[in-house]
Amino acid sequence: MNYWLVKTEPNTYSIEDLKNKREDVWDEVRNHQARNFIEKMHPGDQVFVYHSGKDKAVVGVAEVVSDPYPDPKSAAEEKWLAIDLRYKNHLPRLVTLAEIKIDARLQGFLLVRQSRLSVMEVSHAQAEVLLELAHSKK
DNA sequence: GCCAACGTTGGC
DNA sequence: GCCAACGTTGGC
Secondary structure (H helix, E strand, C coil), rough: CCCCEEEECCCCHHHHHHHHHHHHEEHHHHHHHHHHHHHHCCCCCCCEECCCCCEEEEEEEECCCCCEEEEECCCCHCCCEEEEEEEEEEEEEEEEEHHHHCHHHCCCHHHHCCCCCCCCECCCHHHHHHHHHCCCCC
């Protein structure tokens, strides 16, 4: 089982939308590095959901429920990939980008190092820190 | 509203 | 194949 993080702009699509649908396709990712991460996803993998824009925080967790498949919103020859996600839960407390940035244990986190990347892998160590922060009182 | 980072496009 | 111009993302 591996951990990932996906970004979304909540005005366009938020974790509430995913929660209401229960399950949804995560598509329209048009970046090669992000595509390469999607390619490595498997059912059962855990996905942190991050809200960009106003929130700038990790807000919840979803689960991968399909293998990667051709993005239905792209031409077949373009080889973009999509995945199906199922809403799992909101974090007990959201973990802000500001907190992540000042935590020494998260220095190498791609979320900080590559601000424009929309799908990324999260190491088990990083996932542990995120979950610990989410369960701690501020 | 501005700007840094980064990807894409097109002229040469 | 290089690089300037331009567009987009996303933080500040």
